[in-house]
Amino acid sequence: MAALIDAPLVIGVTGLNATENPGPGIAVIRALKDAFPHVRIVGLAYESLEPGIYLHNLVDKTYHIPYPSAGSEALSQRLQAIQAKENMHLIIPNFDAELHNFIKIKAELKTIGINTVLPTHNQLEACSKPSLAVFGKQHGLNVPKSLSIFNADELYNAGDELNFPLVIKGKFYEAEIAHTAGQAQNAFYRLSAKWGTPIIVQQFIKGTEINVAGLADGKGNALSVIPMRKLYITDKGKAWAGITIVEDKLIAIAQQFAAASKWNGGFELELMQDKAGDLFIMEINPRFPAWIYLTAAAGQNQPEALVKMALGEAVEPLTEYKVGKMFIRYALDHVADVSEFQQFSAFGEL
């Protein structure tokens, strides 16, 4: 990698919220540190209590950035100010909600030397939760029936059409299983208050949860595909432990997705395998998952490959990986001084 660029590699990373529902940032950074031991990591954080801000062994410097709702202009201005100090070679965004703005300012970032590997707005929209059923139908991918609704009254029709139980999903994050109309209504109000509308009502599929982390080259090819079976699931439905598995059908689905969408960058397919062995795509996440470090541990370091893509290096498809590699997440009380919290809160950098 040293041959690629003379200056030390500097990479900006968002998603430093390593909480009980973690963002992928810290896992991405661990994978980058494995691949590029001398990399300088610039954290980009929205809130003062994102744990990554204080993990100085992983993050060299962190800057506050404006919430996605502030718009792309505010993000652009802030990143320009940060770039004047940091000379980042690339940024890896890790939140669904921020991608729209990053895609919008992709060209501006390029002019100031910041590379990105991102899908287009159309690709992002086509694979979003509200559009997933249509996308699946168009490309022959097995997706549970679902409806996008804007009003709680529409739940009655959804219940008739899809039958209970239903999965009620927020626009960006979170989902609840509703067994009754009352539960569905409560979930609608809770999730719409938090994430806005539409709310997605999806047919419930019972089965085994399998996720696939992937990296695609924007030309229809999946460069890396790692399937992971969830072994321990939190009450938010997140994998707290998982294991790499090998199943040709899973690899094939990821390749089919990459070919159909021409996706550019990291992605995660959330799949459900029912008792008959049929696989359903429950969700497509437009970025690396929080368990992405497992791909590095299994032999396909997807964040490393993304960096090479961003810097214009040819990346050959990775095909081999270790099956039976496990991750077990844990919680750690990291200790920091209030002066650090004060520094970041008051000055927006640490």
Added chain:
Amino acid sequence: MKLKANIATSDNGFIFNPATGDSYTSNPIAAFILALMKTGKTDAEIKLEILNTYDVEATALERDWEDWMLQLKDANLLEAK
């Protein structure tokens, strides 16, 4: 019936299905039988080895064998016929 070719077993009776991520622990007798199944021996050959190794009547073995096969099938560890 044959174990699926990709099923991993260890001497201490741990079974791992790499296609599903499922894992199981087995007792010493099950580990003994799994090891024989992995060598490709037929059911009849395995049963004969069990009869020669353990103090068990042939009728009891037959009954338990059926149950064993059902467990392996439920666990999705057997090749489809």
